[in-house]
Amino acid sequence: MKKIIKLSMITLAFSMLTACATSGDVENIQSQIDGLNAKVSQASSDAASAQSAAADAAARAQAAEDAANRAAQYAQDANSKLDSGFRRSMMK
Structure with missing residues (x-):
């Protein structure tokens, strides 16, 4: 019985060691995470730039x-003046 327990403990320890990730795997995952962080930062920067451009476009x-409303008002005022001048000349 003790032999079976020892053998199962050794098998368990060996399986745990082989199942763990190697340092190369960890470094690979870390480099992928770093790459994703850089892409997220770039996307965030692009979004902020787009938001700024949208705000500028809205202001323009x-x-x-x-300006169009002022021009329409000036045109309406000029039309009223011309119309009243025309009416006065017709009254004479």
């Missing part, structure tokens, strides 16, 4: 809309 669009 708002400025263009404001």
Whole structure:
């Protein structure tokens, strides 16, 4: 019985040693993690840049809309002045 227990302990220890990851496997996984971290950092930087560009585009669009509204108002004012001048000339 003791012989079987010793043999099973040796077999168990050997199987545990062979099942563990080698240092090369750990280094490979670590290099993959480092590569992924670099890609995540780059993606985060790209996202921040895109967000900044979107905010700039929104500000420019708002400025263009404001300018278009002012131009429409000026056109309406000019049209009103011309119309009233035309009506006055027709009254004479």
